[in-house]
Amino acid sequence: MTPIEIRDVTLTYDTPGGKVPGVKDVSFNIDASEFLCIVGPSGCGKSTLLNMIAGFLAPASGEIRIGGKAVTGHGLDRGVVFQDFAQLFPWRTALGNVSFGLEMKGVPKAEREIIAREQLRLVKLEKFTNSFPHHLSGGMQQRVAIARALAYNPAVLLMDEPFAALDALTRDDMQRLLAEVWRETRKTVIYVTHNVAEAVYLADRVVVMTPHPGTVKAVIKIPLPRPRDPLSVEFVECQKELLQYLGHDASAGETEKQANGKLSA
Numbered sequence: 001m002t003p004i005e006i007r008d009v010t011l012t013y014d015t016p017g018g019k020v021p022g023v024k025d026v027s028f029n030i031d032a033s034e035f036l037c038i039v040g041p042s043g044c045g046k047s048t049l050l051n052m053i054a055g056f057l058a059p060a061s062g063e064i065r066i067g068g069k070a071v072t073g074h075g076l077d078r079g080v081v082f083q084d085f086a087q088l089f090p091w092r093t094a095l096g097n098v099s100f101g102l103e104m105k106g107v108p109k110a111e112r113e114i115i116a117r118e119q120l121r122l123v124k125l126e127k128f129t130n131s132f133p134h135h136l137s138g139g140m141q142q143r144v145a146i147a148r149a150l151a152y153n154p155a156v157l158l159m160d161e162p163f164a165a166l167d168a169l170t171r172d173d174m175q176r177l178l179a180e181v182w183r184e185t186r187k188t189v190i191y192v193t194h195n196v197a198e199a200v201y202l203a204d205r206v207v208v209m210t211p212h213p214g215t216v217k218a219v220i221k222i223p224l225p226r227p228r229d230p231l232s233v234e235f236v237e238c239q240k241e242l243l244q245y246l247g248h249d250a251s252a253g254e255t256e257k258q259a260n261g262k263l264s265a
């Protein structure tokens, strides 16, 4: 829906102990309706980058443009989903959480409810409309967070390791669900993960970052048709290619780490 340009973006954190680089000279583009994953080892700057695109942090130099307009802060054109289950309002029901952005936008109550119910249907939670977060599993809470981010119809969905705290089976279900949601909504998605298999399952293209201070090492196209089969030869080949860019020796055989598609960092 909306293309994004990231040009020579650098950010340094000022800490009491001195300056800590966040990311360095990062450049890449995201096409409208593209699903782009950012992978890289822990601490390379993935969250820093996503927070800049969200407008929560300002780059020290360089520029981020969304739909041709420079980002100067957060706006309702971007929905954000984080890893932490605590991102939901515990005192609001699923419906109340999803309605939140619409309330901020001044949408009347009846209309808010219709939209929120539709978003909860999209993430298959129509039966849990009136449940509070503490009565929902981790996977369900993340689905509420996705519905909430989509409710005010942002052009761009930004996701920072949204499924990293879930068990492996739930994570697989969530990845399938997200692929469906993306197919239905055609949002421009930027999805941060340190899980290579997840990136190969979800992405049109993958931005691979170097270790800290992170910059772009490679941008790799995932040419597989959808829905993708994580057990297919082609899928495993893509995974190996990504791991090689990340500096893992994929030819060394099936170590447990590689079989899980996970990076140590």
Ligand SMILES: Nc1ncnc2c1ncn2[C@@H]1O[C@H](COP(=O)(O)OP(=O)(O)O)[C@@H](O)[C@H]1O
Pocket: 013, 014, 015, 020, 021, 022, 023, 040, 041, 042, 043, 044, 045, 046, 047, 048, 049, 212
């Ligand atoms: N608020 C902060 N203050 C100081 N340094 C930070 C802060 N947030 C992140 N950093 C540092 O910036 C680098 C990138 O962090 P981050 O973007 O969180 O990486 P990632 O999400 O890839 O794990 C790391 O070295 C981290 O320690």
Ligand SMILES: [Mg+2]
Pocket: 046, 047, 048
């Ligand atoms: Mg992070």
